[in-house]
Amino acid sequence: xxxxxxxxxxxxxxxxDSVQDIPELxxxxxxxxxxxxxxxxxxxxxxxRVSYETENIPAHIVARLExxxxxxxxxxxxxxxxxxxxxxxxxxxxxxxxxxxxxxVNSLDDVKSAVVTLGLPIVLKTTTEGYxxxxxxxxxxxxxxxxxxxAIGNRELIAEAFVKFERxxxxxxxxxxxxxxxxxxxxxxxxxEGILRYSLFPAAGLSAAKAALAERYIRQLADSLDYVxxxxxxxxxxxxxxxxxxxxxxxxxxxHWSIEGTEASQFxxxxxxxxxxxxxxxxxxxxxxxxxxxxxxxxxAEKAEGISNAFRHSYGKEARPARKxxxxxxxxxxVAERDATIDxxxxxxxxxxxxxxxx
Ligand code: AMP
Numbered sequence: 001x002x003x004x005x006x007x008x009x010x011x012x013x014x015x016x017d018s019v020q021d022i023p024e025l026x027x028x029x030x031x032x033x034x035x036x037x038x039x040x041x042x043x044x045x046x047x048x049r050v051s052y053e054t055e056n057i058p059a060h061i062v063a064r065l066e067x068x069x070x071x072x073x074x075x076x077x078x079x080x081x082x083x084x085x086x087x088x089x090x091x092x093x094x095x096x097x098x099x100x101x102x103x104x105v106n107s108l109d110d111v112k113s114a115v116v117t118l119g120l121p122i123v124l125k126t127t128t129e130g131y132x133x134x135x136x137x138x139x140x141x142x143x144x145x146x147x148x149x150x151a152i153g154n155r156e157l158i159a160e161a162f163v164k165f166e167r168x169x170x171x172x173x174x175x176x177x178x179x180x181x182x183x184x185x186x187x188x189x190x191x192x193e194g195i196l197r198y199s200l201f202p203a204a205g206l207s208a209a210k211a212a213l214a215e216r217y218i219r220q221l222a223d224s225l226d227y228v229x230x231x232x233x234x235x236x237x238x239x240x241x242x243x244x245x246x247x248x249x250x251x252x253x254x255x256h257w258s259i260e261g262t263e264a265s266q267f268x269x270x271x272x273x274x275x276x277x278x279x280x281x282x283x284x285x286x287x288x289x290x291x292x293x294x295x296x297x298x299x300x301a302e303k304a305e306g307i308s309n310a311f312r313h314s315y316g317k318e319a320r321p322a323r324k325x326x327x328x329x330x331x332x333x334x335v336a337e338r339d340a341t342i343d344x345x346x347x348x349x350x351x352x353x354x355x356x357x358x359x
Contacts, residue, residue, distance in 0.1 A: 007053035010315040018267035073274035095224040105157040114159035121162040165236035174269035230270035261289035288338035294326040300347035
C-alpha cells in the first residue's frame with residue numbers, strides 16, 4: 001500500500017521511519033512549501049492513502065483533497081474541524097468535553113461584548129493559523145479591547161475565558177478503522193514563551209481520576225468524529241478537573257517520547273491505523289520518560305551523546321531562533337533517575353523552567 005503524507009518536516013519523517021520494517025507500506029512525503037497544483041494532483045493520484053503532518057494546510061490545497069476525500073485519513077472533516085478554533089471548541093463541547101466559555105468575535109464591538117459576557121481576563125485568538133502562542137492577545141482590562149483588535153483583529157477571532165490552570169497536560173490516542181482505540185499515557189507539558197520545552201511521563205501526582213477522565217475525553221472525541229489515526233488533546237489541569245484547550249488531528253510534539261518509551265509509538269500507530277492494520281500496544285516500557293526539545297541551538301544536545309539512557313534525534317534543520325531542531329528522549333527506571341538525567345541536560349532548557357513549578 002502506498003501512503004502519501006502532506007508535509008516533509010520532522011513529523012512526516014518520523015511517521016515514515018516508524019514503519020520501515022513493514023515492506024508492504026511504501027511511504028512518500030509531499031513538500032507543502034514547494035506546492036504546485038499539478039505536482040499535488042499527481043502525488044494524490046499515485047497513493048492509496050493520504051495523511052498529513054500538520055493541520056496548517058492552506059484552503060486552496062485542502063480544496064484539492066476533496067475529490068480524493070475517501071482516501072484521506074484522518075478525514076477531511078476532522079482536518080477542517082481542527083483547523084478552526086471555533087469549530088474545534090464546538091466539537092469538544094459536542095463530545096462532552098469541558099472547555100473554557102467562549103464566543104465568536106468579528107468586530108471591535110464583539111470584543112467589548114465578550115469582555116462583558118465572559119468577564120476578565122479573556123484570551124483572544126485568531127480562529128485559524130495560530131500556533132505556539134502566535135495570534136493571541138490576553139485582555140486584562142476593558143481598555144485592552146482596542147489594542148487587542150488592532151493587533152490581531154480585522155479577521156475572525158475567538159474569545160475564551162481565561163482558565164486558571166495549575167499545569168498543562170496532553171493525552172494522545174490512536175483509533176483504527178474498526179473503532180478500536182488505544183490511549184498513550186498522559187504527559188505534563190512545560191512551555192516557555194509559547195513553545196513546548198519538555199514533556200514528562202508520568203505527570204507528577206496525577207490522580208487516577210483525572211487520568212481516567214482524560215482517557216474518557218479522548219475516546220469520546222475520537223468516536224464522535226469516527227476518527228482514524230493518531231489524535232492529540234491538550235488539556236488544562238485545574239484544581240478540580242480537566243479543561244480541553246486544543247486538538248491536533250495528528251501526532252504531537254508531546255508524544256515524541258513514545259518512540260523509545262512505549263511499545264508502539266504515536267507515529268507507528270498512526271500509520272498502522274490509516275493503513276487498516278491493528279494498533280500496537282501503547283503501554284510504557286519504562287517507569288519514567290522525558291522528552292526535551294532542542295530549540296535554536298543543537299550544541300547543548302551534544303551532551304546527550306555520552307549518556308546511555310538519553311536518545312538524541314536531530315531533524316537536520318538549519319539553526320534559527322525559536323526553531324525546533326531536534327529532541328532528546330530520556331528513559332529511566334524511576335522518576336529520580338529521569339530527573340537526575342534531565343539535570344545533566346539542563347542546558348537544553350531556559351533558566352528557571354526546570355524543574356517544573358509545583359502547585
Ligand atoms: P493555544 O495556542 O490555544 O495552545 O494557546 C497557547 C498557550 O496560551 C496555551 O498553552 C496556554 O498556556 C495559553 N492559553 C491558551 N488559551 C488559554 C485560556 N483560555 N486560558 C488561559 N491560558 C490560555
